[in-house]
Structure formats: structure tokens, C-alpha cells
Amino acid sequence: MAPMGIRLSPLGVAVFCLLGVGVLYHLYSGVISNRLAAFRQRKNVELRDLLALSVEAAVLGGKEVKRVQEENGLQEKSKGKTREGANDPLTMGDLESHRKMYNIIRNTFPEITVNSEEHDNVVDKSLLWSRTIPSEMAEKIKDQNEVPAESVTVWIDPLDATQEYTESLLKYVTTMVCVAVDGKPVIGVIHQPFNDFTAWALVGHETNVHARSSYSITPPVVVISRSHSGHVNNYVHKAFGNSTTVVQAGGAGYKVLSLLDLHMGESMAQADLYIHITFIKKWDICAGDALLRALGGHMTTLKGEEIDYRDTPLNKGGLVASVGVDHKAVVEKLPPWDPEKH
Template sequence: MTDMSDVFLDAAIEAGKAIMSIYENGIDVSYKHDASPVTIADEKAEEIILGHLVSAFPDIPVVAEESVAAGRVPDIEGKAFFLVDPLDGTKEFINKREDFTVNIALIENGVPVSGIVYAPAKGVAYRTTGDGAEKLSLKDGRVAGAVAVSCRAAGQNLIAVASRSHNSPETEAFMKKIGVADFTSVGSSLKFCIVAEGLADVYPRFGRTMEWDTAAGDAVLRAAGGRTVGLNDKPLPYGKTRQAEDSDFANPFFVVWGS
């Protein structure tokens, strides 16, 4: 039987190599209809990831960011499916910062049950395991080490992590309301991983995101003992289509909590 976590890792590493080649040799930027930036790295990485997933799991549909933007949306009704963001944190990538990631997740019954977040410029990855979550260190495309990670119990002085590119007054107000003592700004889905690793207690997101932005990090976070909830305090669901108030796969505002 094919090990899904190994397929995720191999796909993420190969996509990361393609991304880093472009990162190091020049980035041409274009813009989608919603004015969000996209590069050849997004497209190449998605092509690589789809090749791995379709080859290993031909019966599981894949919802991937650039494919959806091009109008290619599979039928996921009542099915398990993959969510892929080939390059999360495109703005970080364009601006030559290191906190951009490759995100791959499996969704079952609206829940992210397996996933990997790989930050190729940092040489680290976070992924779900059979009984929790782990952080991998990578060198030259190979795993050099692994350590289990878990959310920490919150103390009196909460530490928050927030978006570098998409912070908002609502986020600032929420952090003040819950008594955040300090916070750091980070790009991409690494914010989920920082909470999963026990380096922060909360990540509030009062801004628009899509399911492929959050699924892999959310899978790691939940496996590490945390939770991601909407403003109704219910777990953030996945596979949201035919939404009256927003487009398919769009997320509501949410808050990530550690233990």
C-alpha cells in the first residue's frame, strides 16, 4: 500500500526544488483576475504535485489553487479529496522572504486529517503522523532529522502569531481583547505550524483566506493538539461549496488555538 505521508513528502520536496530554482534565478510576476499575484513557480509546483497525487491516488480528486483559478474544479460531493496550495505566501516569495510554503492536505468528511507544510527556503517541513505531528529538517532534498511537536498549554501571557501581509484592525482588536502579551508576524501557513510547535498560543485571522491556504497547516495543528474555529466557535469546515455569501472554498474569519 502506498504511504500517503511519503507521497506528500516526495511531492513537496520536488515542488520545493522547482520553486527554489526560480526563487534564486529570477521571478516574473503576473496577476490573476482577483489581483492576487502568481508566478511560474506556483504553476510549476502545482504541476509537480498533481503528478504525484494523481499517479499514487488516481481515485481521489484534487482541488488545487491554480487549477481552480483556471476553472478546473473536480466533483467532491461526498468524497475525500486533496487540497493543494503549491506556493502559499506568494508575496513573501516575490519579496525574497523565506516564509513561503508548499501545502498538501487530505480532507475527509470536511476535516483535514493528513497534511504537510514545507518551507523550502528554510529547510523545514511540518507534517501529520499516525499519532501526532512532527517537524522535519531537510538538507539537499533529504530528511536530516525529525522531532515530534505539540501545542503548549497557554499561560497567563498569551503569545500570538499574525499575518505579515494581511493584518487587520479586527486582528489587533481581538489580540487586545484576549490579552495578548506579544506577537510576531509571519507569512504563509507557517503560522499554524508555529502554534503546533508550541511557540505561540493563538493565531487570529480576520481576513479572507481560501481552503487551500489553511488545510495543510490546520491538519498539522489539529494533530498537534490544537483547534481552528470560526467565530461561532465551531471547527473550521472544508469542502465549502455553493456558499451564498462567498465563493466556493472561501473561509470565514477564524481563530487558531493551541492546547
């Protein structure tokens, strides 16, 4: 007897072929999907590129801040009150700067996390980094330093010292960008649009600013916030003595720059320490933290703890910033203080 076989009708052949193609498609698409996912996970970004982009973004935002002020188009309104009861203003300078800074960074590196002080629905896909590395930066930083994109968090302050901006105290105004990798600040940019000066640093590599030749903590000159100086004055004098000089200033970016050697004459205060005893947002302080780290300085909570620049934007531990002094000795002089209770 001849062996029995399976005979398919033309319709059966077609169905069988379609089933085979479907199985192959799903197997193939699964492989491609897994490979794409792995590729996305392995995506790296170059730190020198991020530094150049951060400078370009800060300068671009600064131009908007300056333009809005010169055109008298602030359109000031209030976002409410701060925890300390001070007015929290918002201007078109804040928004226009945010739109430029946020979009140019997001468009250039869409795979990284970007946090900005302001929030806005305006999307401008035309904004892209020029891919230009400034000559000074190219000369100082020649190494390739890649990090995983998923480890990067960028903090943007489109207009630091908004209150002073509305009062035409323009020397305090800055735009800032900070890049943190695994929560540690590695790139800091503080741009002064009304002085046309940009400070930048890549921690462990190079910076275009310098510490002064000498500092003192016996007693120090301490720079503090204009907006809630009463408690800080008492705190500082309790820590370092009644002969301590206290300088009031606006903007966290400006206060960090006051610790450095910038040769700007009377337009820039000079301080030995920067102390803040209430809550403060990370976009206010991350760039300054990176600049100080690049110079061997420190920015910590009042208890001496490092600040983690991931997740929540709120730093609840206050801060003390220094360069050129024994930071641990400074922290040990500080009286106990709980920012959450004040």
C-alpha cells in the same frame, strides 16, 4: 397427421443465432458493467501511502519553488486583487510547483478529488509516486488504515506566501498538502523549501512535530497576517487586552508552524494563537488544521465551528488556531465579528 414444425432457412438460422448472441452479449456486458461500477465504488486508498505521497509531492513542489527563485525566473504577474484589496501575485514558482504536485498525486491516485490553488493545462503522465515510505514514517505508522477513495479530498497549496516570495522574505514560504476524509483533515504536510524542513501528521496516529511545553492566553502572543494587520490588531487587543503581543507574518503555513516547538531560532516566530478575521481559502489552512489536530490542538472559525474541507474552497468564517490551551475559552474571549461585512 404428423405434427407441424417450424423450418428455418439458412438465412433465418443465421439471424436467430445473431439475435441470441446479441441478447447474451448485452446481458453479459451489463453484468460486467455493474461489477466494474461496484469495484470502482469499493476502491480504497491507504492513508499511510497518501501521507508518504503528500510528503513527496510537497518536497517536489518545494524544489521547483527554490529552483525558480535561484534562477531569478519568477515572471511575476497579478491574478488581481484580494477581497481586502491586496495584490494577489502569481509566479512561475507557483505554476511549476503546481504542475509537479498536482500531477504526481493525480497520476498515482486518479480516483480521488484534488483541489489546487493554481490551475494549469500542463499534464505530465511521467510523474508517479516512488512508492517509498520514509523510514521514520514506517517505524511510527505500522497499521493499515484504508478509506474509500470517494471520501477523499486533497487540498494543495503549491506556494504559500507568494507575496513574500516576490519580496525575498523566503522564511515564510511553504508548500502544503492536506488530505481530508469526509471533510475532516486527517493528513497535513507543510514543507519549508528554504529551511529544508517538512512537518507531517496523520491524525490519530503520528506526527514528526511537537507542541511547546507551555502556552499563555493571559495575554497571548498572537500571530496575524502581514497583508491586512490593521483590523486584526484592533480585534486581538479588544479580545485579550492592550498588553497582547501581536506578531505579523506571511503565509498560513508559517503561522501554524509558529505555534509549534521547532527549534529553528530566529528564523521562526513563536506564538500562542493564530487569528485570521477575513475570508481564507481551504488550501491555505487544511494542512495546518491536520497538524494541530494531531497534537490535540484546534483550528476553527471565529465562532468555534469546525471547518468542512469539502466542496467550496472558501472559508468565510475567519479562523482561530491553538494548541496546548483551552480552545473553547479562547473562542469565548473573541468579540463578535462577521468576515462577510469586512
